[in-house]
Amino acid sequence: MAESFTETFAAGLAGYGSNPCIEFDRRWYSGDEIAAYGTAIADALRAAGVDDDAPVGLVVRNRLPHAAAIIGFLAAGRTVSMIYSFQSPEAIARDIETLRLSAVVADAEDWSPPVVDAAARTGSAGLAISLQPPIVAPVPGLAHRDAAQTHAAAEPGVALQILTSGTTGPPKRQSIKTPVLQRTVFSVTSGEAAPADAPPELAYWQFGGIGVCQLIAGIYNGRRVAMLERFSVDDYVDMIRRHRIKRSGVQPAVIRMLLDADVAKEDLASLDFLISASGPLDPETHDEFESKYGIPIVLAYGATEFAGSLCAWTPDLQREFGTAKRHSVGRALPDVELRIVDPDTGTQLAAGAQGLLEAKVAPIGPDWIRTTDIASIDTDGFVTLHGRADGAINRGGFKIMPETVRRVLISHPAVRDACVVGVPDARLGQVPFAAIEVSAGVPAPSADELADLVRRSLPVYNVPVAFTVVEELPRNPALKVSLPAVAALYDAG
Structure with missing residues (x-):
């Protein structure tokens, strides 16, 4: 009988033993150290009255204790539900109250008064994790789960609840079942098992979302993992x-940042290629990077809902079609079927026609899943993306829904109406900009006040880079706000 994902993952972790497993902050931690950290968390949860199969929340950061927690939960078959740490304390507290989990694990610095109060109200046990002793400790007042309160039950087969980047609204948790994680590993590694002396898997994408796949794939395959807490050009290079x-x-933004930093060619000389994902890479940046460094960029496409990539390039495809189809995201992976449909009728369109991309992923189920991406598939089966159908702003890989930000802004008593649009940004691709219509007879709120309002309600990447106050928002004859005219206000400023 074939091993389950959990069994294979646990075996991968055990296989490191005293050998290096994860590098963080320039120190290697052995497999034994990572496993011991996970065991310490499990023991603390048990002491807090949390059942071994109960889902647990993790206010996640890209730090060694959080990586060890994720690894320990997966190896034990416990569901972990991600909570973004870069929200305001009030937003983290709201997530905790919504999830109603038996326990919440968070960095010591994230146990702010609003977060502690929320866990207390829901009866959740609280654990503080740190690299400094004590590495795992109960949060004062949250040492035990309140058994009198009802908490979320285990969902059979669910390994992770990871956060989408918010394409269709505020980030949502996507339940990923253990069989699906096997295709996740495949989509990250293209099915290749790296030799023992291979370079480590580089993990710097945020672990709260699809970026956790870099960590999972490394451990599953027994490969060393080199972690960054956050991206910077210097640390990445x-x-x-x-x-x-x-x-x-x-992400495409990284490619632009490497160019802007004028990184020395020899510093990137080990790279055989880069994989650009999470958003469109403009052809000019693509060409400029390859011309400067001689390092090919291959495009990939996937989403949280699919637990990894839908399309990819293999070395054979790269050799045969790499030049002719260099702006394609590749062909469908073996367990994926793709089609293009008319957004209104759902009718499948012919090769080369642009429409909405739909996917059927075997490990997920038999249904076609519609994306909000406009794409085309040529006669050779190569997919090209042409933008989004939903108007989302893609800020360096993070998706922002303009209407979500607008609703926050108009909650301010002085704001009569608002419009949020994406404007070009050389580093991040797009950033949000807001035009504000102020109610008559009241002073206009400051940009700092509006930014703080958004920051308290939504993840920080939703905060507009600038605000402008107008007497009336520009509207077209149908009395709808003209988005190009609003974007032009940014140019005029």
């Missing part, structure tokens, strides 16, 4: 140079 990384998945 240092990792590439020190570990002689051969391939790396990056």
